[in-house]
Amino acid sequence: MTKPFSVKLVDEAREALRGIVKETPLIRNRGLSEKYGAKVFLKREDLQVVRSYKLRGAYNRMRLLTPAEKKRGIVCASAGNHAQGVAFSCAALEVHGTVFMPQNTPRQKVDRVHALGGKYVTVELTGDTFDEAYATARKMSEAKKMAFVHPFNDPLVIAGQGTVGAEILEQLSEPVDYLVVPVGGGGLISGTGSYFKAKSPKTKVIGVEPQGAPAMYEALKAGKPVTLEKIDTFVDGAAVKTVGDITLALTKKAADKILLVPEGKVCQEMITLYQRDGIVAEPAGALSIAALDQLGSKLKGKTVVCVLSGGNNDISRYPEVIERSLVYQGLKHYFMVNFSQRPGALKSYLNEALGPTDDITLFEYTKKNNRENGPALIGVELQKKEDLKPLLARMDKLGMSYELLATDSPIFRFLI
Numbered sequence: 129m130t131k132p133f134s135v136k137l138v139d140e141a142r143e144a145l146r147g148i149v150k151e152t153p154l155i156r157n158r159g160l161s162e163k164y165g166a167k168v169f170l171k172r173e174d175l176q177v178v179r180s181y182k183l184r185g186a187y188n189r190m191r192l193l194t195p196a197e198k199k200r201g202i203v204c205a206s207a208g209n210h211a212q213g214v215a216f217s218c219a220a221l222e223v224h225g226t227v228f229m230p231q232n233t234p235r236q237k238v239d240r241v242h243a244l245g246g247k248y249v250t251v252e253l254t255g256d257t258f259d260e261a262y263a264t265a266r267k268m269s270e271a272k273k274m275a276f277v278h279p280f281n282d283p284l285v286i287a288g289q290g291t292v293g294a295e296i297l298e299q300l301s302e303p304v305d306y307l308v309v310p311v312g313g314g315g316l317i318s319g320t321g322s323y324f325k326a327k328s329p330k331t332k333v334i335g336v337e338p339q340g341a342p343a344m345y346e347a348l349k350a351g352k353p354v355t356l357e358k359i360d361t362f363v364d365g366a367a368v369k370t371v372g373d374i375t376l377a378l379t380k381k382a383a384d385k386i387l388l389v390p391e392g393k394v395c396q397e398m399i400t401l402y403q404r405d406g407i408v409a410e411p412a413g414a415l416s417i418a419a420l421d422q423l424g425s426k427l428k429g430k431t432v433v434c435v436l437s438g439g440n441n442d443i444s445r446y447p448e449v450i451e452r453s454l455v456y457q458g459l460k461h462y463f464m465v466n467f468s469q470r471p472g473a474l475k476s477y478l479n480e481a482l483g484p485t486d487d488i489t490l491f492e493y494t495k496k497n498n499r500e501n502g503p504a505l506i507g508v509e510l511q512k513k514e515d516l517k518p519l520l521a522r523m524d525k526l527g528m529s530y531e532l533l534a535t536d537s538p539i540f541r542f543l544i
Contacts, residue, residue: 133378135326137287138319141188142294148220149184149291150177154299154433159404164420166427171296174413174439178212178244180365181292181437182279185315186213188288189277190221197275198223205229205265207258207312207364208237209412209438210279215245226250226274228265230257232361234442257361259369280315281372290319296433297327304331305430306423310415310437311335311344311386312366314375320435321382335379335386336419338363338394338411343371344379345386352376362391362452365412365438387419392456394418395449398441410441411449451544455535458513460489462543463506466529467493481522485511490543501529507543 131137152172160168173181190202201224204214211227218225227241231253241251254264258279269276278285296304307324309317321333337345340360347353353370361367371379379386394411397418401407409417416434420427454460467473474493482488490507510516523530533540 131283133283133286133318133322133374135290135323137283138290138294138323141184141284141287142291144191145184145188145288145291148187150175151295152176154296157405160417160420160434164424164427164432166429167302167431168420168427169300169431169433170417171292171433171435173292173435173437174407174409178209178216178240179439180209180212180410180413181289181316181435182206182209183213183216184291185280185282185285185288185319186210186277187217187220188291189282189284190214190217190223192284193221193223193275200272200274201225202275202277203228203265203269204277204279205258205262206279207261207367208233208241209365209440211241211251212237212244212440214277215241215249218245218248222248224248224250225277226252226265226268228252228254228261228268230255230261230361230364232256233364234440234445236442237440240440257359257369258367259355278372280313280318281374283374286315286319286322286375286378288319289316290323292316292435293320293323293327296320297324300431300433302431304328304433306332306334306427306432308334308336308416308419308423308432308434310366310412310435311337311379312412313368314344314371314379316435316437317344317383318375318378322378325382332384333382334419334423335383336415337386337388338366338415339388339390341367341369342388343368344376345388347371347376348380348383348386360391362448363394363411363415365410365440366415387422389415389418389422390456392452393421395453396456398449399453407436408439408441409436410438413438413441448544454509455544458516459510461508461510461516462490462533462540463508464531464533464539465504465506466501467504469502476526477528481519481526481528482508483515483519483522486515486519505539
């Protein structure tokens with residue numbers, strides 16, 4: 129039977145993982161430090177062997193499999209990073225594993241699982257969310273009596289993730305005022321946060337979830353795990369509908385606060401990290417840094433550590449990342465415009481409605497000869513968000529019939 133989680137388990141994992149996982153660097157980030165008037169350090173788990181911290185928990189759990197469990201093989205469910213940690217561990221320990229992943233998992237993560245696990249791993253794509261893949265994996269585990277390697281709700285997995293915290297405290301000689309940690313199922317904040325509360329009790333531990341998948345936030349509010357009816361899976365590494373009972377209990381003790389960050393803000397930070405620092409962060413990896421604006425002036429003069437949890441990002445996702453970032457900043461808007469089907473109607477819009485720096489990025493229109501008016505779908509990118517109001521005023525002055533599409537409208541979601 130697995131021991132309950134304790135700080136001692138983290139220390140044991142720290143010793144067991146030496147030579148297996150990389151001791152990732154803790155690097156002071158100049159841009160962020162200047163922006164917030166603080167000493168901001170990034171714990172670069174994107175530089176881990178499998179490009180995320182997940183290897184720590186997966187290997188720590190799997191190294192303690194019994195000979196019988198190893199012979200039967202293991203099962204896991206993952207949105208991508210845990211699967212890579214499991215795949216690496218399967219190959220290293222020569223244990224066969226069946227990995228269930230959502231069908232919408234970025235191809236880059238699926239390919240990495242195959243590459244890391246080789247002949248020891250079988251990948252099954254099923255369902256649209258982690259939770260659906262998890263349910264299928266659990267059924268196989270129970271039916272074939274195969275050990276299930278949970279991505280977060282397991283004391284040994286949590287202890288492995290806690291080694292991130294142990295490393296930070298070894299690497300940094302000065303006290304940490306704020307530790308900012310991304311939250312999905314809660315394994316990382318449970319392990320790392322608990323270790324900090326034991327070894328550095330004055331540190332404020334801040335958890336960060338995507339606004340579209342606030343499973344831990346809602347569970348803490350309810351006092352028990354709750355299942356979210358619907359989630360935005362864009363921040364795939366942190367998009368779960370239900371957190372674990374173990375991680376909830378530990379997070380309740382370890383976290384001083386849980387912050388929610390809009391997905392667009394995460395995208396904005398991903399782009400900034402790449403352009404300013406040359407860091408390729410996945411959405412969940414940028415979560416902790418994207419939350420710093422919410423802490424604002426509290427950070428001035430403080431020592432802050434953000435866990436950059438992963439860098440498994442598919443390059444094909446960047447057009448969507450850029451789009452979401454522009455929308456979040458108020459620089460991209462979509463309109464349904466009902467044009468009069470008279471000659472010069474479009475020319476009037478271009479010459480009299482658009483400002484000198486406004487740019488059309490999308491225009492879809494089909495002329496209907498038997499109608500007086502025809503709708504057009506138009507995307508407009510602005511140089512600054514304050515340009516929207518003058519644009520709307522000019523369209524109103526021209527007497528144009530239009531609808532500014534809300535970000536939650538079906539058409540808007542279709543476009544992005």
